[in-house]
Amino acid sequence: MSSPRLRSPKRAVPTSSVLTVYKPPAVDVETQRKMSHDSNGDSGVENDHVTEANGGVTKNIGDVIKENNDVITRDVSPALMPVVVGLTSQRKCVPYWYLYDTRGSELYEEVVTNSKTYTLWRKEYSLLKSHSDDIVSKTTTPVTLMELGSGASSKTRLVIEAMLRRHGTLTFVPVDVSKEHIEEVGQQLEQDYDGLTVEPFGGLYMEGVRHLSTRKGPKMLLFLGSSFSNICIHEQVDMMKEIRAQLSAKDRFVLGLDMDTDRESLLKAYGQQWVTFQRDNPIGRLNKDFDGDMDSAKFELVTDFIEKPADGDCPSYVMGYWRSLAAQRMTFRKLGLNLDFQSGEKFFFTDGPNWSCKWNLHQMRRLAEKSGFALEDYWTNKAEDYGMVCFAPVP
Numbered sequence: 001m002s003s004p005r006l007r008s009p010k011r012a013v014p015t016s017s018v019l020t021v022y023k024p025p026a027v028d029v030e031t032q033r034k035m036s037h038d039s040n041g042d043s044g045v046e047n048d049h050v051t052e053a054n055g056g057v058t059k060n061i062g063d064v065i066k067e068n069n070d071v072i073t074r075d076v077s078p079a080l081m082p083v084v085v086g087l088t089s090q091r092k093c094v095p096y097w098y099l100y101d102t103r104g105s106e107l108y109e110e111v112v113t114n115s116k117t118y119t120l121w122r123k124e125y126s127l128l129k130s131h132s133d134d135i136v137s138k139t140t141t142p143v144t145l146m147e148l149g150s151g152a153s154s155k156t157r158l159v160i161e162a163m164l165r166r167h168g169t170l171t172f173v174p175v176d177v178s179k180e181h182i183e184e185v186g187q188q189l190e191q192d193y194d195g196l197t198v199e200p201f202g203g204l205y206m207e208g209v210r211h212l213s214t215r216k217g218p219k220m221l222l223f224l225g226s227s228f229s230n231i232c233i234h235e236q237v238d239m240m241k242e243i244r245a246q247l248s249a250k251d252r253f254v255l256g257l258d259m260d261t262d263r264e265s266l267l268k269a270y271g272q273q274w275v276t277f278q279r280d281n282p283i284g285r286l287n288k289d290f291d292g293d294m295d296s297a298k299f300e301l302v303t304d305f306i307e308k309p310a311d312g313d314c315p316s317y318v319m320g321y322w323r324s325l326a327a328q329r330m331t332f333r334k335l336g337l338n339l340d341f342q343s344g345e346k347f348f349f350t351d352g353p354n355w356s357c358k359w360n361l362h363q364m365r366r367l368a369e370k371s372g373f374a375l376e377d378y379w380t381n382k383a384e385d386y387g388m389v390c391f392a393p394v395p
């Protein structure tokens with residue numbers, strides 16, 4: 001629809017620099033269609049203009065260059081290339097993991113443990129307090145305990161304690177993109193528990209799962225905090241299938257999943273208390289990583305609760321994005337990138353339409369069935385608004 005959005009600010013080209021070529025993962029046509037529909041499904045200005053200059057290729061060496069689907073730039077570490085891709089995409093976004101640098105992880109923990117309206121952490125904590133012994137009994141012999149997105153591992157302590165009660169010793173492999181954070185947490189855990197060895201793995205979820213599959217012996221894999229609910233709804237089953245492919249019949253996969261579908265309480269839970277973690281910290285990180293001048297005060301948080309039929313396979317979900325409060329231009333000097341937002345334009349911090357999915361038992365069972373697992377056990381609280389499931393691989 002409108003004119004080019006990405007132009008090159010005048011600046012010195014770095015003399016010694018590393019060229020990075022990034023091929024974004026192939027997304028199948030059906031997922032692209034769904035994402036585009038989901039992203040544009042409500043009111044507000046749509047993200048349907050193209051962020052390219054000069055017919056798709058910028059002229060200055062050192063700037064972000066988009067050729068077909070590939071993104072080429074200089075002096076950006078490969079790990080940050082998905083962030084550059086997100087910024088320069090039609091659906092402007094940062095990957096969800098980008099929210100979790102060390103400061104982000106601390107901010108997250110502050111909100112979830114102190115908030116009066118976001119009660120998910122407390123509900124999962126009390127479920128684990130009541131059922132950890134039962135949960136760890138799902139694997140009979142000593143196992144390697146692995147946790148995806150372990151963060152502060154504050155609730156995991158209850159599972160670690162139950163494992164140590166049962167087996168005396170334990171190897172715990174926390175997996176998290178926030179590497180320094182989990183290394184610090186790991187040292188503290190080893191100090192706190194005799195018999196515990198912690199082997200932190202800094203990386204993305206599936207890198208961690210592949211790492212675990214190289215280890216001998218049975219494993220218990222944890223995915224707590226309803227973190228699975230942050231995975232793009234169109235990619236959840238594929239991720240589960242990939243995890244299933246790395247597990248053996250004796251392994252177990254335990255997930256904590258939020259079941260609260262009360263619209264009023266959800267809109268309070270996913271409100272302004274998240275702005276520092278969700279908006280100010282990542283925008284500060286963007287400015288630092290790419291020498292930028294993006295102003296977080298010019299974006300507001302927008303949320304909604306999208307209800308899905310209770311007897312369908314797709315869970316309901318809270319959606320969220322930042323809305324640009326004005327037409328604005330920001331410059332990321334390290335990328336040679338001027339980025340324009342229209343007033344009302346959306347900037348996503350989630351990988352899919354969902355910020356956080358809200359499940360029922362039927363949907364959890366269907367998730368297991370569709371990805372090669374059986375729902376072996378299920379624990380819930382009195383209000384039945386939080387659940388933990390144990391998935392067993394179907395041979």
Ligand SMILES: C[S@@+](CC[C@H](N)C(=O)[O-])C[C@H]1O[C@@H](n2cnc3c(N)ncnc32)[C@H](O)[C@@H]1O
Binds near residue numbers: 096108150203225
């Ligand atoms: C919602 S928090 C949950 C933290 C903790 N498990 C809990 O229950 O409180 C998600 C955690 O996963 C990590 N994370 C997010 N996306 C990730 C990804 N794609 N790969 C690896 N870690 C990720 C974050 O750093 C963070 O520690």
